[in-house]
Amino acid sequence: MDDQTILAIVAMAGASLTMALGAVGAAIGESRIGAAAMDALARQPDEASSITRTLFVSLAMVESTAIFCLVIALILLFSNPFIDTVVQ
Amino acid sequence: MNLRIFGDPVLFHLGPVPVTETMVSSTVVSLLLITVAITLRYIVCSHPEHWLSVVAFMTVESFDNLVEEIVGRSHTVVSTLAGSLFLFIAACNIAGQFPGVHPATGSLATTSALAVVVFLSVPIAGIQTNGVWDYLKHYFRPNPLLMPLHVISELSRTLALAVRLFGNIMSGHLVVGLLVALAGFLVPIPIMALDLLIGLLQAYIFTILSTVYIGAAISAVEE
Numbered sequence: 001m002d003d004q005t006i007l008a009i010v011a012m013a014g015a016s017l018t019m020a021l022g023a024v025g026a027a028i029g030e031s032r033i034g035a036a037a038m039d040a041l042a043r044q045p046d047e048a049s050s051i052t053r054t055l056f057v058s059l060a061m062v063e064s065t066a067i068f069c070l071v072i073a074l075i076l077l078f079s080n081p082f083i084d085t086v087v088q
Numbered sequence: 089m090n091l092r093i094f095g096d097p098v099l100f101h102l103g104p105v106p107v108t109e110t111m112v113s114s115t116v117v118s119l120l121l122i123t124v125a126i127t128l129r130y131i132v133c134s135h136p137e138h139w140l141s142v143v144a145f146m147t148v149e150s151f152d153n154l155v156e157e158i159v160g161r162s163h164t165v166v167s168t169l170a171g172s173l174f175l176f177i178a179a180c181n182i183a184g185q186f187p188g189v190h191p192a193t194g195s196l197a198t199t200s201a202l203a204v205v206v207f208l209s210v211p212i213a214g215i216q217t218n219g220v221w222d223y224l225k226h227y228f229r230p231n232p233l234l235m236p237l238h239v240i241s242e243l244s245r246t247l248a249l250a251v252r253l254f255g256n257i258m259s260g261h262l263v264v265g266l267l268v269a270l271a272g273f274l275v276p277i278p279i280m281a282l283d284l285l286i287g288l289l290q291a292y293i294f295t296i297l298s299t300v301y302i303g304a305a306i307s308a309v310e311e
Contacts, residue, residue, distance in 0.1 A: 060293045064248060067255035074262075079094050 015073035022069025114192035159303035181287025203250035214305030
């Protein structure tokens with residue numbers, strides 16, 4: 001195997017691992033947020049608007065970690081900074 | 089299939105300056121927003137009973153309420169900034185749903201510029217409200233040892249603002265492109281509907297977070 005093949009394999013494996021682990025973390029976090037929001041809504045239905053707003057904001061903030069992972073994976077796949085060191 | 093994630097094709101050169109697709113679409117969106125704003129101002133001044141002026145009043149009122157809820161008191165400059173950020177980001181995200189338009193917020197340059205605006209307005213708001221000395225003192229509280237952490241958190245939250253918006257919008261477009269390539273016509277419609285929701289939600293979150301950051305700088309001394 002030449003260097004380019006090794007770099008491609010490592011980049012693909014790294015990207016898929018990044019996405020897999022990042023998605024797991026974000027999914028667990030979002031499920032906990034959703035459960036807590038359901039609980040709060042059941043206890044205090046009058047506060048629905050404020051709870052929903054906070055819910056959406058925190059969901060998006062937790063999801064941003066998964067988005068960071070996606071960006072890293074796409075950088076690895078499509079604009080890998082180390083490709084220049086291999087392709088001379 | 090033409091995958092475009094980080095690149096930004098140059099459309100034409102304006103003298104020595106290359107004009108990219110993102111610059112064109114963000115300029116068009118800004119001009120549209122400015123035109124709408126000037127028209128609404130004219131309508132509000134001349135026909136206050138018209139339903140369009142009611143829409144304009146409600147928009148301004150909602151941003152004022154948002155800022156008042158987060159900062160603790162009404163603050164015209166902050167609500168102007170929040171309103172401009174929200175309207176620009178939301179308009180860019182919705183413009184991306186039109187065929188052939190690349191959303192300006194789907195490029196890291198635009199979102200970084202917006203995040204830098206927020207990053208710079210935080211110390212400006214803090215210094216204007218509390219004075220230079222009091223504002224700088226809050227970096228050394230509760231303990232001077234924590235000063236590097238304050239600085240790192242300001243930098244990292246700016247990066248997070250930029251990458252969050254960029255990643256959400258870019259990934260939405262990428263998914264739609266992949267679905268069109270794999271499954272074909274009419275299949276990505278549910279994903280596109282989700283993109284509309286995500287675009288508005290991300291605009292809202294960007295606005296809320298920047299208002300929270302500025303509000304924290306304004307009330308940094310009062311604690």
